[in-house]
Amino acid sequence: MENYLLYINGEFRESEDKQTFDAVNPANGEVIAKISSATVKDADAAVDAARKAFDSGVWSNLPGEERSRIIKQIVDKINENAKKLTELEVLDSGSTIRKAGEDVFLSAKSLNFFSKMASVDLNEDIAGLSKEGVSKNILRREPLGVCALITPWNFPLKMAIWKLGPALAAGNTVVLKPAMETSVTACELARIISETDMPKGVVNIITGPGSIIGTELVKNPKVDKVGFTGSTEVGKIIMRNAADNLKKITLECGGKSANIVLDDADMEMSVDGAIYAGFYHQGQCCEGGTRLLVHEKIYDEFTKKLKEKIEKMTIGDPMDKKTEVGPIINEKQFNIIMDYIKTGKEEGAEILTGGNKVGDKGYFIEPTVFVNCNNKMKISQEEIFGPVVVLIKFKDEDEAVEIANDSIYGLGGAVWSGSDERALKIAKRLRTGTVWINEYHLLSDRAPFGGYKQSGIGREFGMDGLKEYTETKHIHIDEIKDRTKKFWYGTVVPKD
Numbered sequence: 001m002e003n004y005l006l007y008i009n010g011e012f013r014e015s016e017d018k019q020t021f022d023a024v025n026p027a028n029g030e031v032i033a034k035i036s037s038a039t040v041k042d043a044d045a046a047v048d049a050a051r052k053a054f055d056s057g058v059w060s061n062l063p064g065e066e067r068s069r070i071i072k073q074i075v076d077k078i079n080e081n082a083k084k085l086t087e088l089e090v091l092d093s094g095s096t097i098r099k100a101g102e103d104v105f106l107s108a109k110s111l112n113f114f115s116k117m118a119s120v121d122l123n124e125d126i127a128g129l130s131k132e133g134v135s136k137n138i139l140r141r142e143p144l145g146v147c148a149l150i151t152p153w154n155f156p157l158k159m160a161i162w163k164l165g166p167a168l169a170a171g172n173t174v175v176l177k178p179a180m181e182t183s184v185t186a187c188e189l190a191r192i193i194s195e196t197d198m199p200k201g202v203v204n205i206i207t208g209p210g211s212i213i214g215t216e217l218v219k220n221p222k223v224d225k226v227g228f229t230g231s232t233e234v235g236k237i238i239m240r241n242a243a244d245n246l247k248k249i250t251l252e253c254g255g256k257s258a259n260i261v262l263d264d265a266d267m268e269m270s271v272d273g274a275i276y277a278g279f280y281h282q283g284q285c286c287e288g289g290t291r292l293l294v295h296e297k298i299y300d301e302f303t304k305k306l307k308e309k310i311e312k313m314t315i316g317d318p319m320d321k322k323t324e325v326g327p328i329i330n331e332k333q334f335n336i337i338m339d340y341i342k343t344g345k346e347e348g349a350e351i352l353t354g355g356n357k358v359g360d361k362g363y364f365i366e367p368t369v370f371v372n373c374n375n376k377m378k379i380s381q382e383e384i385f386g387p388v389v390v391l392i393k394f395k396d397e398d399e400a401v402e403i404a405n406d407s408i409y410g411l412g413g414a415v416w417s418g419s420d421e422r423a424l425k426i427a428k429r430l431r432t433g434t435v436w437i438n439e440y441h442l443l444s445d446r447a448p449f450g451g452y453k454q455s456g457i458g459r460e461f462g463m464d465g466l467k468e469y470t471e472t473k474h475i476h477i478d479e480i481k482d483r484t485k486k487f488w489y490g491t492v493v494p495k496d
């Protein structure tokens with residue numbers, strides 16, 4: 001069995017107290033690897049390595065083209081190891097093999113995008129900002145320094161790459177801490193990076209409990225920025241802990257997104273879309289379309305078709321290429337989801353389909369749809385993070401928008417309609433970071449992704465995502481000599 005170590009300053013080492021934790025396969029409860037559990041001292045050592053590497057300029061002072069070349073080496077190695085990474089992701093996270101395959105492919109693709117961004121010159125010269133228009137003004141985009149990158153368990157490799165890509169492209173050094181539930185592919189990434197020309201200490205990867213080493217990374221004054229994806233609850237803790245030294249933060253947190261189906265939507269496509277939006281990765285997606293809003297005119301036909309299609313879905317071994325629904329990540333999440341299903345029934349919602357545990361090994365739950373719901377119910381307001389969709393009927397577009405926006409979250413959402421123009425009008429009224437039209441989940445490397453309201457702060461992807469990992473510096477060179485003598489007391493004298 002593989003025994004994964006911490007990766008600090010370009011070396012693999014055991015944790016200081018030699019403790020490990022188990023990587024568990026949620027499909028059958030089997031232990032698949034042992035992983036070093038870092039202590040606070042280990043976390044500090046990783047930060048020190050990243051700090052030293054940053055301050056030495058070994059990465060930030062490289063020409064962008066050289067950083068780009070080294071990041072591209074990681075891309076190539078991810079592609080070379082795609083099969084192994086995919087299988088490990090399935091075993092460690094319960095992701096279906098098709099979703100895991102896509103995750104690995106998209107990880108390499110996104111990192112490739114950021115390898116190219118590394119060589120883009122973001123600096124600008126702006127002439128004439130002074131009163132006389134005779135100054136030179138240079139705007140520089142500089143790296144922030146040391147970035148702590150903390151990721152969740154639902155898209156393990158992909159989330160790590162989404163943060164590593166922009167942080168490294170911009171010239172920062174990093175300490176990555178993946179979720180304990182799914183640390184295996186991050187450990188494989190450490191191995192991959194160790195085989196490239198990446199200078200020592202630029203990327204450090206440590207594994208262990210977020211409540212201990214995550215907290216340390218957030219509080220450590222040598223860290224300049226925290227990039228976090230995870231729950232809104234932990235996001236708030238991070239924001240408080242980062243406040244002491246006013247660290248920069250990017251938070252990608254929870255969601256309860258509305259998937260709106262208008263009366264002129266293509267029936268087959270929108271039913272398939274609703275299933276994809278709500279049940280992709282067993283509903284363990286932050287941007288998932290977990291509130292399904294359906295126009296009253298098509299409600300009966302839509303619910304009938306939805307039920308029929310969901311009941312044909314294949315639930316089972318995530319390693320099997322035919323499987324559409326795999327297990328929930330762990331027993332704790334399984335129990336939380338089953339409790340929400342109970343709550344939904346107690347609140348008066350009815351089950352259209354699903355609601356039950358499947359099998360007696362692993363943590364499988366049937367894709368579940370509640371009907372007779374209203375948006376005030378707990379199951380409509382809280383993020384369940386499992387295969388549970390609430391279906392709410394609406395009478396017109398204003399009501400759909402009102403329901404959609406009645407949420408503490410604002411991450412994703414979609415509108416299904418035969419008219420792009422009609423859908424676009426609604427999309428503009430939704431208080432959310434991403435809206436799909438006749439589509440769901442798809443992201444573009446160039447388009448920013450992130451949340452309104454309690455879904456987060458900041459954006460990932462694209463130029464916005466890259467800029468989140470930079471500071472802006474303005475250098476002013478004045479061409480009027482002896483200017484201070486003339487101007488220091490001000491030049492505009494108010495008329496009497």
Ligand code: NAP
Nearest residue numbers: 152153178179180209210214215230231234252253254286
């Ligand atoms: P989580 O419990 O918030 O954990 C996320 C990460 O934070 C893990 O690495 C965790 O480490 C670490 N952590 C825990 N407590 C910490 C603390 N006090 N200080 C610093 N780090 C700490 O979230 P999760 O259960 O892994 O993931 C599910 C959540 O993520 C959902 O709410 C989902 O909506 C959200 N999510 C959001 C996005 C997005 O882009 N908006 C994407 C994916 C997921 P441990 O594993 O050791 O606890």
Ligand code: MG
Nearest residue numbers: 023024092181
């Ligand atoms: Mg696992």
